[in-house]
Amino acid sequence: MILKTLSLLNYKNFDSQFFEFDSKINCFVGANGVGKTNVLDAIYHLSFGKSYFNPVASQNIKHNEDFFVVDGLYNKDERDEKIIVSLKKGQKKVIKRNGKIYERFSDHIGFLPLVIISPADRDLIIEGSDIRRKFIDGVISQSDKVYLDYLIKYNKTLSQRNSLLKYFALNNTFNQDSLDIYDFQLVEFGQLIFEKRKAFLETFIPIFKSRYEAISNNSETVNLNYKSHLFNSDLKSLLKENINKDKTLQYTSVGIHKDDLSFEIETYPIKKFGSQGQQKSFLIALKLAQFDFIKQQSGVNPILLLDDIFDKLDEQRVAQIIKLVDAENFGQLFISDTHTDRTEAAIKSVHQTYQIFKL
Template sequence: MILKSLSLVNYKNFESQSFSFNEKINCFVGNNGVGKTNILDAIYHLSFGKSYFNPVALQNIKHDEAFFVVNGDYEKAEKAETIVISLKRGQKKVIKRNGKAYEKFSQHIGFLPLVIISPADRDLIIEGSSTRRKFIDSVISQSDKSYLKNLINYNKVIAQRNALLKYFALNHTFNADTLEVYNEQLSEYGTIIYEKRHLFLEEFIPIFKSRYDAISNSKEQVNLIYQSHLTDDTLLNLLKTNINKDKALQYTSVGIHKDDLIFNIEGHPVKKFGSQGQQKSFLIALKLAQFDFIKAQSGVNPILLLDDIFDKLDEHRVAQIIKLVDDENFGQLFISDTHADRTENAVKQVHQSYEIFKL
């Protein structure tokens, strides 16, 4: 799969800009603030229907403008595909594939496999469990439509159950039968999600460990540990036994929406005991394992975005990543950097065609 060209209108800092891309390596170089990361984010936007860096959709429209349009022309399985994302103030975002709008954005997820490696990934280590759950969900959803559907349904029911608990508290009432309906729905969707997360991590963790060993020269042992309430009991039982707690809190305290992924190095949390270099290696191994998993599931080389990668990593780690691109089985690569010479020297090490865009 290749992104052949990209057009931006009123997207972030760009008024109107178009690019035609090399099928292997594309580098955006220039000073901070010129929009290098915004271009990568536009490419991400085309795959996921949203920004990687700014979840508030309206804030991706250029200041003082009424709309934005991002247009990408792809070649996938020897077929031309055009994706257009547009948003007007006061209206809903629209995603079109070959001129036809999607009824649901979830229908588009996974069509254009993509992995991004960015300094913002550090949130996976330092932020709360929701960030790590989103990572798991993002990887699985790119190759499993039913998983995404179950997740959407689960989140809807959680919102309804929480609203009901608040209603009970405000009105000093309680209806066990109504609550039971939501419990059964949550149990159905949540159990499927738990089982799929569990199976995914059984396959994913060995890939991750292998990637980390390659980056760090096998200097230390790392692990990912899946933490879930459902490890020890069924969700239906958990919801029933925690009802008094939920009534007091006015929200659902147990379920797969509380799952977490523990990041360990030498048996200890990488957040507390990992050096900066180890944390960076951990995150890159995580993202490259994501690349490997998605490729294996979809049979398509995901597009790989490397945002500000050279400023955040030492030369050895950069070299390890660049080596990957020398593999003919690798796909299209997009890089942003502040130093044109450094970028060109790095990409010259591989035997692939490249294009450098100076902004």
């Protein structure tokens, strides 16, 4: 799968911009603030229908404009695929594939597999459990439509249950029968999500450990530890046991929406006990394992985005990552950096075609 061309209109800092890409390596270089990361985010937008960096869709529209359009032409399975993502202020975002509008954004997820490695990934270590759940969900959803469908249904049901708990509190009332309707659905959807997360991590963790060993030269052991209420009890029992707590809190306190993934080095939390270099290696291993897993499941080489990679890693590690692209098992690569010479020196070390865009 190759992204052949990209066209931007009123997207972030770009008024109008067109790119024609190399099938292997593409580099965006220039000073900070010229829009290198914005180009990568536009490519991410085409795969996921949203920004990697800014969840507020309207804030991706260029200042003083009313809309944006991101237009990408891909070659996948020996046929051209045109994807357009557009948004007009006050209206819903639209995703089109070959001129046809998707009725549900979720139908598009996984069609253009993609992995991004960015300084923003550090949030996976330092922020709350919701970031790590989104990581798990994002990896599984790219190759499992049933999982994504159940996740959407679970989150919708959870929101409805929470609204009902708030209603009970505001009106000083309670109706177990009404709550049971949502509990039944949460149990059905939640159990499947839990089982799929468990199965995913059984496959994913060995891939991740192997990647970390390669990056760190076997210097230490790392692990991912899945934490869920459902290891201790079934969701139906948990909801019943915690009903009084939920009534007081006015939201659902147990379930797979509270799951977490602990990042460990030598059995200790990497957040507290890992050096900066170890944390960077951990995150890169995590993302490269994501690449491997998605490729394994889909049979397609995901597009790989490396955002501002040189500023956060020493040149030896960067060279190691770029050399991976030299192997046939990697596909198209997009890199952003502030120094043209540094970027060119790194990519010349591999035997692939490349193109450099100076912004």
